[in-house]
Amino acid sequence: MNKVINLTIDGKSCSGHFGETILEIARRNSIYIPTMCYLTKTLPIASCRICSVKVEGVDGFILSCQEKAVDGAVIQTNDMELYKERQNIMKLYNVNHPLECGVCDKSGECDLQNKTMEFGLDGQNFTTQDMPRPVQNWGHVSYDPALCIMCEKCVRVSTEITGDEALKVKFGGYSSTIENVKQEANFATLGEAAAVCPVGALVDTKFKYSSNAWELTKIPSACPHCGVAHDVTYEVKNGKIFRTSNQAEFTTMCSASRYGFDFANENITKDEEAFKQAVEKFKTAKSIVFAKEISNEEAFMLQMLKEKMGVKLISHEARAYQQFMKAYSSITGKSLNTGTLEQLLKSRAIMVLGTRINDDAPLVKFHINMASKWHRARVAYFHPIEDANIKNIMTQYISYDVGNEEAVTSSLVSYLLKDVEGIDFDVELDAISSKDLELLRKSHIKKVGFSLVVGSDLYAHPQAGNIAKMIALVEKHTDINVVVVPPAGNAMGVSLICDLDNEIESPSVGYNAKGDFTLSAFGGGDVDVPALNQQEGTLTSLTKRVVPMNVAVEYGGYVLNDIMKALGFNAQYTIDYTKVLPNDKGFRAVEFDSLPDYFDAQGVEHRGYMLEEVAVEANGVVEKLSSVEKLSGAVVYNCDPQEHFSSLTAQSDNLTSEALLVGSETFAQEQGLSDGDTVCYTIDGIKFERVFKIDTSMKGAVALNPTFDMGLSTALLSSYRFSQVDLKKVGS
Numbered sequence: 001m002n003k004v005i006n007l008t009i010d011g012k013s014c015s016g017h018f019g020e021t022i023l024e025i026a027r028r029n030s031i032y033i034p035t036m037c038y039l040t041k042t043l044p045i046a047s048c049r050i051c052s053v054k055v056e057g058v059d060g061f062i063l064s065c066q067e068k069a070v071d072g073a074v075i076q077t078n079d080m081e082l083y084k085e086r087q088n089i090m091k092l093y094n095v096n097h098p099l100e101c102g103v104c105d106k107s108g109e110c111d112l113q114n115k116t117m118e119f120g121l122d123g124q125n126f127t128t129q130d131m132p133r134p135v136q137n138w139g140h141v142s143y144d145p146a147l148c149i150m151c152e153k154c155v156r157v158s159t160e161i162t163g164d165e166a167l168k169v170k171f172g173g174y175s176s177t178i179e180n181v182k183q184e185a186n187f188a189t190l191g192e193a194a195a196v197c198p199v200g201a202l203v204d205t206k207f208k209y210s211s212n213a214w215e216l217t218k219i220p221s222a223c224p225h226c227g228v229a230h231d232v233t234y235e236v237k238n239g240k241i242f243r244t245s246n247q248a249e250f251t252t253m254c255s256a257s258r259y260g261f262d263f264a265n266e267n268i269t270k271d272e273e274a275f276k277q278a279v280e281k282f283k284t285a286k287s288i289v290f291a292k293e294i295s296n297e298e299a300f301m302l303q304m305l306k307e308k309m310g311v312k313l314i315s316h317e318a319r320a321y322q323q324f325m326k327a328y329s330s331i332t333g334k335s336l337n338t339g340t341l342e343q344l345l346k347s348r349a350i351m352v353l354g355t356r357i358n359d360d361a362p363l364v365k366f367h368i369n370m371a372s373k374w375h376r377a378r379v380a381y382f383h384p385i386e387d388a389n390i391k392n393i394m395t396q397y398i399s400y401d402v403g404n405e406e407a408v409t410s411s412l413v414s415y416l417l418k419d420v421e422g423i424d425f426d427v428e429l430d431a432i433s434s435k436d437l438e439l440l441r442k443s444h445i446k447k448v449g450f451s452l453v454v455g456s457d458l459y460a461h462p463q464a465g466n467i468a469k470m471i472a473l474v475e476k477h478t479d480i481n482v483v484v485v486p487p488a489g490n491a492m493g494v495s496l497i498c499d500l501d502n503e504i505e506s507p508s509v510g511y512n513a514k515g516d517f518t519l520s521a522f523g524g525g526d527v528d529v530p531a532l533n534q535q536e537g538t539l540t541s542l543t544k545r546v547v548p549m550n551v552a553v554e555y556g557g558y559v560l561n562d563i564m565k566a567l568g569f570n571a572q573y574t575i576d577y578t579k580v581l582p583n584d585k586g587f588r589a590v591e592f593d594s595l596p597d598y599f600d601a602q603g604v605e606h607r608g609y610m611l612e613e614v615a616v617e618a619n620g621v622v623e624k625l626s627s628v629e630k631l632s633g634a635v636v637y638n639c640d641p642q643e644h645f646s647s648l649t650a651q652s653d654n655l656t657s658e659a660l661l662v663g664s665e666t667f668a669q670e671q672g673l674s675d676g677d678t679v680c681y682t683i684d685g686i687k688f689e690r691v692f693k694i695d696t697s698m699k700g701a702v703a704l705n706p707t708f709d710m711g712l713s714t715a716l717l718s719s720y721r722f723s724q725v726d727l728k729k730v731g732s
Helices: 022-028 080-094 111-118 153-161 190-195 255-259 272-284 296-309 316-332 341-345 362-375 405-416 434-443 464-477 491-497 560-566 574-580 665-671 711-716
Strands: 004-009 012-017 052-055 074-076 141-143 167-170 177-180 202-204 217-222 231-237 240-245 287-290 312-314 349-353 378-382 396-398 450-454 481-484 508-511 517-520 537-540 545-549 597-599 605-607 634-638 661-663 678-683 686-694 702-705 722-725
Touching: 004 022, 012 022, 052 080, 080 111, 141 190, 153 167, 153 190, 153 362, 190 202, 190 255, 217 545, 272 296, 272 508, 272 517, 272 560, 287 296, 287 711, 296 312, 296 491, 296 537, 296 560, 296 574, 316 464, 316 481, 316 491, 316 711, 341 362, 341 450, 341 481, 349 362, 349 405, 362 378, 362 450, 378 434, 396 434, 405 434, 405 464, 450 464, 464 481, 491 537, 537 574, 545 605, 634 665, 634 678, 661 665, 665 686, 678 722, 686 702
Parallel strands: 004 074, 287 312, 287 508, 349 378, 349 450, 378 396, 450 481, 508 517, 634 702, 661 686
Antiparallel strands: 004 012, 052 074, 141 202, 167 177, 217 231, 231 240, 537 545, 597 605, 634 722, 661 702, 678 686
16 A cells, blocks of 8 residues: 655645655645646656746755655745746747637647736747748648647657657757658557647647637547547537547547547438338347447347347357356356456556457557556567567567467466466467467566456457456456457447347348348448437446447437337337446446546546446356367458448548558468459458558468458458458459
């Protein structure tokens, strides 16, 4: 437990913990200290000096953002001397800062503008000669060095948070600027750097000059894409979303939410005949097939239909995760995995297994990056495909053969449980080479705070249940933080709410998925339904938090609850189901309108509520390892690029990633392909046609196959993420 210290700030008795800064303790005690460069979610930058305070017995000013508080300190945060010091700092910031407030995107929410007024600067009594500083277009964001105050917030986010490491300070005295050293990559994650810019120096290129900040209505919601359901604010004018924002001081968004917000199903009116047909199709359906991009309330409605009408519920990715967690819980005796992202970012040793984490779960990758940058965490990455995007944080890459996850898991778990007595299970000792295992062991010497991150490669594996049980042993018998990353969307909520089936039986109804009769929010269906930015409801996050969504764009058509009412259910609104989500799965009986949705001044999250853990029967037994059927020939791996997760993001005009089959030169040679060839192949009965692209940074004989552009067919993919396919050149 941290030692409690007591100090006095502006005459007020305050308490804190040893190691906390003066600024942190002041904020928690509602004492205001102005800042310009400080960012709660990064290490102190200490470039602005506006947060200076006086400490009794210490000469000069002290930077409260980085100075650790000491027991008994007497601190003054504001007097005339400090006020004048801050005025002088603001004068330096304002030297030749162009007076472009009338056309600047940041006007109305600019820290420089606000603090210029806060410290009463009504004139500027000195200046310096300015120099030409042209605006630079970096793709998703644009940089205006003439407006830049060199606070370095953007550099810290690029380095410490997102890990793209694209932004650096180019030192040159008065001519210092920020430079993009990886401009050719056009990282969408630079949107996170732009979000923390206190002035108009770094802005979203497409939003630029489109609206004044005060004209936009801010509608709080949650990310429907990446599975973390992090905070998202839709900024709307004239019924259109112009941009998204977040509590950037404390939180970070995925690029899908930052830019993939324009997926609303617009200009829809009520088609009474189509609605009547939909009701009849639901009455006769044997199966309802649905995408995991769905609210908790919609999932609950579908579960009610199953209970009343006996219909099968099919959501393949959510079911694979559900079955995995059922096996996991049979060992731990708990309904929920207990690993957290907070523990992950504090870790000194991290192992990642069964997920291309940079693309599958960007915010989890961000936490791994933070652990790497802040705590020099050792990061071991277990995967058949090396990922160049995480080389800057990966300290060890451990390759294994496609399909060999069960054996690799047994070897890794055996290593992690080596000091635990009385546990006996089948182990494939050679699944991880002795050289790799020894290097892993050496990297863990004197390390404390371990995390194990596992993901979607494991859930649809033929031996997923046994893999889950072995990993659950780590949670049960050690203090290792095990983070089980659910598939994107609301797969976790669906897995908790719905009793899911495996086989589709006709006639079927599809809900944002291809069925014999289809309801769709993104075209190609028989009846329209609203997209997730057009609904009130809740999502369940990777962090086990149930959070609210609000309507950002109006919708004029029918919704699922209209069909429910026609089938005899009596809820007036969709959100009437929020309070009756299943308590036996950890949900609470809370009205939608009573759900909180804010962060406090210290960055503590008050959004929705945390799921409650439910005890389950711990009767699971780890089984003997199975033999692996080796995949040969052309092998592809279903994986979307970082800014895409589903057919929702595929609707976005702001995200322009092309859906290409990407492979190494080795893959191209083995399959007789050239860069630019068009090929076709089939996975789970779904036909893909892709242009093939060689990526010289890739190694091995597995190609990356995106699925986000497959529309209503995406949810029909059900198999292990690696597939052996019959590649055929189109036109040959």
